[in-house]
Amino acid sequence: MSSLRSRQFLSALAIIFLGILLLGSVLYYVTQHKMLKDEESSLSEAGLELMGFMDFHDGKFVIDNSSKNDFLAFLTRNNFSKLSSEKFAYIQHTETGNIVWHSQYPFNDISAGRFAKDKRKVFTTFLLNMPAEVEGVDILNPEDTQGRNVSKLDGAENYIVYARGFNYKPNGAYQLILAKSAETLQKGHDEIIRNILLLFLITTILVLISQLVSSYLVITPIRKFEQEINKIESGEQQLISKEYPTELSAVKSAVNALINAEKGQKQRYRDALDDLAHSLKTPLSVLQSSAEKSHNDTIRTQVERMDDIIAYQLRRAVVNEHGGTIIKQQAVRPVLYRLKESLIKVYRDKPFEFVINVDDFSKCRMEEDDMMEVFGNLANNACRFCEKIVEITGTQNGDTLIIDIDDDGLGFPDKNPSELLQRGIRADSQSEGQGIGLAVSTEIVEAIGGKIELLISPYVGARVRLHLPM
Structure with missing residues (x-):
């Protein structure tokens, strides 16, 4: 994370990842909700049409002989006539839980005769989580009439279950249940997840390409700025001279101002020392001349020493003009x-x-x-x-x-x-x-x-x- 390019790429990738995750979650929820609503509408229409064929006599649901052909056509059209367990319907008594009609045996009284005695006859049912009088849809795991989980027996998938309650007094309350395999819904969910992953992959590639392009456009001025600083260090130029984007212009002005201020300060310091040297030159010359005339070696030695010290300090104070303010290696x-x-x-x-x-x-x-x-x-x-x-x-x-x-x-x-x-x-x-x-x-x-x-x-x-x- 030391380079600007890697920070820019990782931050953009993180934002896109979070954005796609959020949008994907919303899309998944909305799509699932819409698909459930569509299935509920479809099953509700089928349920109303099914109940239109039903007659209730002596606590039993029967199909009138004159409507059998139409009812068979209805079952075939809605895939209720297949022996598979992908789609079926049944009616159960709410209080007792007994199944009184099932689409697999549409013209038989399954509450009496061999159906009531034959324990091998097992119908797929559902443990509903909604009140009996409420109309609604849910995704449930099926059970049989003996209370066993069907998915553990034959690998059956979850079902989209639609339930609708109604009353026949004095026989009590009943529920019409229509169930449809949730495989299509699950495939739709899997497709959404695949599309989200594909979207993330494509977006990542596009971000990588855009970051490479933007990095070239953004990093290039910074590299040129660095090259000018290196030239100032090596003495090839005195100030930053090229034009840069607005973000770097303030830095350019600050660096140039610092260099100019440092040069001015050192120039004033050098001029002051030069003035001091010239001011001391005449008194030292007089002292040295007097020492030579009086043959006083001690004074002459000390005057020469003072002259050497002043010259040495002046040499130290003078800044190398071609080196600039920034010292090179x-x-x-x-x-x-x-x-x-x-x-x-x-x-x-x-x-x-x-x-x-x-x-x-x-x-x-x-x-x-x-x-x-x-x-x-x-x-x-x-x-x-x-x-x-x-x-x-x-x-x-x-x-x-x-x-x-x-x-x-x-x-x-x-x-x-x-x-x-x-x-x-x-x-x-x-x-x-x-x-x-x-x-x-x-x-x-x-x-x-x-x-x-x-x-x-x-x-x-x-x-x-x-x-x-x-």
Whole structure:
């Protein structure tokens, strides 16, 4: 979920899935309700027509001889005449539950004679959930007249059951039940589910295609924006210049304003330091001339030292003009090897080993001049205080480059070594220097978002660890 494209696709897919699920559920319910209503209307019409052929005499339902042919035609037309159990009708006494007429034996009195005595005659019935006097339709599992579940006997499916109550006084209340296999209804439901799944599949494919097209249209400006930022980092251009959609225009204006403000601030800082240098130039020249005339070497030395300090601070303050405000990545290894060559010459009278374990892929966001200043200060301290070895090691930890500068010297004081990172504090008060090397290095590193730690090296000497942003 780290890329915008994957987030956009997954969110659209989730919305479509929920939408199709909701619409599918509504469609399923509405379709089922409509199909049940249609079946209820069809069975109701068939029931009314069936009762039109019935005569009630002496507590029995009989078919008049003159209507038998028409009644048989009715049963055939409505599929009641088949011996299968897909569709049938019967009338039962509400109070006793006895079946008094069944479509499988339409002209026989099934309440008497061999039908009453023959227990092998089993009729499919239903345990109705609705009141006897209520007209309605339901989907039920069938039972036989002996109370057994028919579906467990012969695999029969559920039925659409229509019931209608009526009264014949003084014989009591009866119910007409018409039942039809729910296989057609189930097939309709299965077809709806298949259509919903097919709709989801087609919609997913269309969403994928639309996301690819929209991603190209949406992500392309962002990639171009990123390319311009990279060019600013590398110094190829100063500002973001291309036109972008409205959503990115505000970001473009903010970045350009930040770059211009940073440039203006650094320009003012550099001009102020230049003015300070020019202001001090004349008094220093007078002091130096007076020292030479009076042959006072102490004053002359201190004046030269002040001149060097001012020049050094001016060099530090000047921003590399071609680099822009955003600092590009610089390789660390070449800088370390240049410093190694210089320091070995400086300490040529001191036998020690200078080891560099930094690969060519170790880079950080620091100006090369600042990098020379930081590593020069720290490596010089290590060479000055070491006994036999100075080792510089580079490792990567996520977006941070960790540089360890180790020596086998006396190390740092046990009590609060972090004080050495402050200006004017030195571990060795006998050596030359102003005590600002570590402090200046700390300021430079913290200015780019890094930090410096003072630790114990594997050689039981000093370890200076730098955390530098990559």
